[in-house]
Amino acid sequence: MSAPINPALAAAPLLSVRDLNVHIPTPGGTLHAVRGVNFDLQPGEVLGLAGESGSGKSVTLRALLGLHQKPIRVTGEVHSGGQNLLTLPESRLRSVRGAQISMIYQEPMSALNPVLSVGEQITENLREHLGLRGRAALDRAAELLDLTGIPSPRARLSDYPHQFSGGMRQRAMIAIALASEPKLLLADEPTTALDVTIQDQILRLLLRLREELKMAVILVTHDLGVIAQTCDRVAVMYGGRLMETAPVTELFRQPRHAYSLGLLRSLPGAGEWRVPLQPIPGGPPDLRAVMTGCAFAPRCAFVTGECRQQEPPLVNVGPEHTSACLHAADLPSPHPAAPAGNAAQPTQIPEVNA
Structure with missing residues (x-):
């Protein structure tokens, strides 16, 4: 690659x-x-x-x-x-x-909030920086999970970080970082x-998103x-x-x-x-x-x-x-x-x- x-x-x-x-x-x-x-x-x-x-x-x-x-x-x-x-x-x-400017961290299990669903963590960023709420925020959050390669993105919005594998958590953190389309x-x-x-998949994902x-x-x-x-x-x-x-x-x-x-x-x-x-x-x-x-x-x-x-x-x-x-x-x-x-x-x- x-x-x-x-x-x-x-x-x-x-x-x-x-x-x-x-x-x-x-x-x-x-x-x-x-x-x-x-x-x-x-x-x-x-x-x-x-x-x-x-x-x-x-x-x-x-x-x-x-x-x-x-x-x-x-x-x-x-x-x-x-x-x-x-x-x-x-x-x-x-x-x-x-x-x-957004940042993704070394260990997603430590960076993600364990008591908030992945969807809540993405929509929080969307509310803060883009003003999206309700259905519009959920739709965009599902799009971001789909963009980062997470299957059944709409269903996974209600899941918590511990329900994701290591590679999926990293993808979820990338989705959060990309929510407001940083430069x-x-x-x-x-x-x-x-x-x-999984490392190869994440690197390819970053290059594609770039x-x-x-x-x-x-x-x-x-x-x-x-x-x-x-x-x-x-x-x-x-x-x-x-x-x-x-x-x-x-x-x-x-x-x-x-x-x-x-x-x-x-x-x-x-x-x-x-x-x-x-x-x-x-x-x-x-x-x-x-x-x-x-x-x-x-x-x-x-x-x-x-x-x-x-x-x-x-x-x-x-x-x-x-x-x-x-x-x-x-x-x-x-x-x-x-x-x-x-x-x-x-x-x-x-x-x-x-």
Whole structure:
């Protein structure tokens, strides 16, 4: 499966993020969970946020919608629709959530209200943002369940979340998120805990809805296979920072950050000759500590003294390709060569958008 080719994207970004920072107080000190993140999202684009657990992906997503509560502190700018979402009062921000920007969460059983029927949860969104009530709201709710592939949608409106399977709950949550036809969908690990067959169905559904509704998507995942199958562009996060951004095909063919290269080389091999996995040694950085130099330096196979002395800025290294690596131009290919005399295929990289 691959996402359709995205035609020329509009010049004006749908979402523009500048110097986004998230500080989380903890008993052991303040966690700088997101550090100076900058990116633009074009209308209709699917952007993947990739990286290990703890890299700041989900925290970034929640910050975009103002979902962090005090004492968590969020600074920077998140521009959409001519306004900075981070400076809006809560009353105005509620009109943005669900109407212009919607979000689906990792675990639908936790996100859905267990004491309200699925139909009630969809019609609540329709009342709030579209003013639909009564029969009109129920008709639209059934249409949304049908759109997301739930059989007998009218009958399922009265069911409760526990009466749905995991995949159906995820579809119901997508229906709720799409109720007011938002221009942007934030998807936080939408296929977590689903088996591979259901995962594939959900990803195909998101791509189809993206095309039908002309909707942009930010997809958070640690699964590079999901990124390859669904996204136009990818942003790799590590230690709360963006390390690399690139079109998906470009990043998989030739990453320009040592961390991205490490992620690709840790993918399982395929074919008659299987390359041993090359895990990234060590663990993610302590985000409570003051960082000097590149956050990835302690785990990097290409580290030099200069890497430990200064934090590399995110700079252009090619068309629509940025990297925060001092060795961006010198990194090897992620595709290892077969040993002499072995004609088998090297490590197989997941199918990438053509």
